[in-house]
Amino acid sequence: MRDLSEEGRRIIEALIKAPVAWQSPGELARSIGRDLEETTDLVANLDVSGWLTAWERDVDVVVTLSVAGAAFLGLRLVESGRDQVPRWANQGDPEPPGLRASRVFRDERAAAFDRLLDPALSVEEALERAEEAMIRHPISADPRVRPTIDHLPGPTLLIGLGLIPWPGPGDGRKASCPSCASKRLGPSMYCLYCDRWGLDHRIPDESLHSSRRLRDSIEEIRRQEWERQARKTRRKARRQAQAEAERAARRRRKRA
Numbered sequence: 001m002r003d004l005s006e007e008g009r010r011i012i013e014a015l016i017k018a019p020v021a022w023q024s025p026g027e028l029a030r031s032i033g034r035d036l037e038e039t040t041d042l043v044a045n046l047d048v049s050g051w052l053t054a055w056e057r058d059v060d061v062v063v064t065l066s067v068a069g070a071a072f073l074g075l076r077l078v079e080s081g082r083d084q085v086p087r088w089a090n091q092g093d094p095e096p097p098g099l100r101a102s103r104v105f106r107d108e109r110a111a112a113f114d115r116l117l118d119p120a121l122s123v124e125e126a127l128e129r130a131e132e133a134m135i136r137h138p139i140s141a142d143p144r145v146r147p148t149i150d151h152l153p154g155p156t157l158l159i160g161l162g163l164i165p166w167p168g169p170g171d172g173r174k175a176s177c178p179s180c181a182s183k184r185l186g187p188s189m190y191c192l193y194c195d196r197w198g199l200d201h202r203i204p205d206e207s208l209h210s211s212r213r214l215r216d217s218i219e220e221i222r223r224q225e226w227e228r229q230a231r232k233t234r235r236k237a238r239r240q241a242q243a244e245a246e247r248a249a250r251r252r253r254k255r256a
Contacts, residue, residue: 004051007032007042012051012073015065021077021086022064026254059251083243153187153199160192161225192222 004012014031015023023031029039043063046052051069054061065075065088078089080096089096160179176182179193189198 007034008046008049008051011039011042011046012065012069015052015063016073016075016088019085019087021088022062024060024062024254026060028063060254083239155190155197155199156188157186158190158192158221159185160222192225 010032011028014028015021018027018031025040025043026036028043029036032039034042043052043054047054047063050066052063053066054063065073070076070088074091075088076091077086078093078096079086163179177191177194177196180189180191180196182194185191185196185198187198190196
């Protein structure tokens with residue numbers, strides 16, 4: 001890597017100060033106050049010297065610091081802002097502030113989501129609840145003893161939550177449930193897709209009508225999970241559409 005000239009140093013400084021880690025020759029030309037042709041020649045020389053690396057996009061060419069250039073200058077990539085846009089920062093600089101809720105909390109820690117509780121149980125808590133349920137509702141080992149469903153411990157492990165895509169990839173077998181793979185379920189396990197419970201074999205025929213309350217609650221959980229995934233998909237589509245609109249607006253401004 002050759003030494004930087006004064007004009008080359010101005011190109012590098014403009015790239016480091018930019019809000020995004022990559023810039024087009026036109027953007028760099030406006031930053032340093034030079035015409036496009038002269039700036040393009042300077043960028044090409046820096047590319048040949050190993051300071052920059054370039055790649056083509058659909059509408060233009062952009063450049064950023066090469067790995068060697070960033071290492072020589074002691075720079076690193078950080079993500080900042082709501083869209084987590086990458087930009088250049090010094091190795092010793094602190095991390096950019098994380099996402100914060102606006103117009104919700106006065107307290108800075110609360111605005112940074114440090115005090116929000118995860119509604120889901122941890123693995124240890126779910127295991128403890130399952131063990132407590134088994135102790136409170138002991139199941140006789142005698143198959144002739146047929147308890148009612150009200151005396152059985154409810155399932156604490158729902159198979160199928162958070163599968164992407166729903167209900168799961170499956171294994172290609174028609175008889176296999178894509179969620180639980182049709183495996184044997186434990187007493188505390190319930191499959192949301194094939195509607196199986198690990199204690200189905202302990203429910204007597206005369207108690208089947210009592211199981212409707214359990215089925216209804218499971219259906220409600222399934223519906224809420226589906227609605228949550230649908231909201232997440234809609235939010236992602238809106239963000240992508242907004243980003244695409246912003247990129248299209250920038251391309252129009254560049255053409256103008």
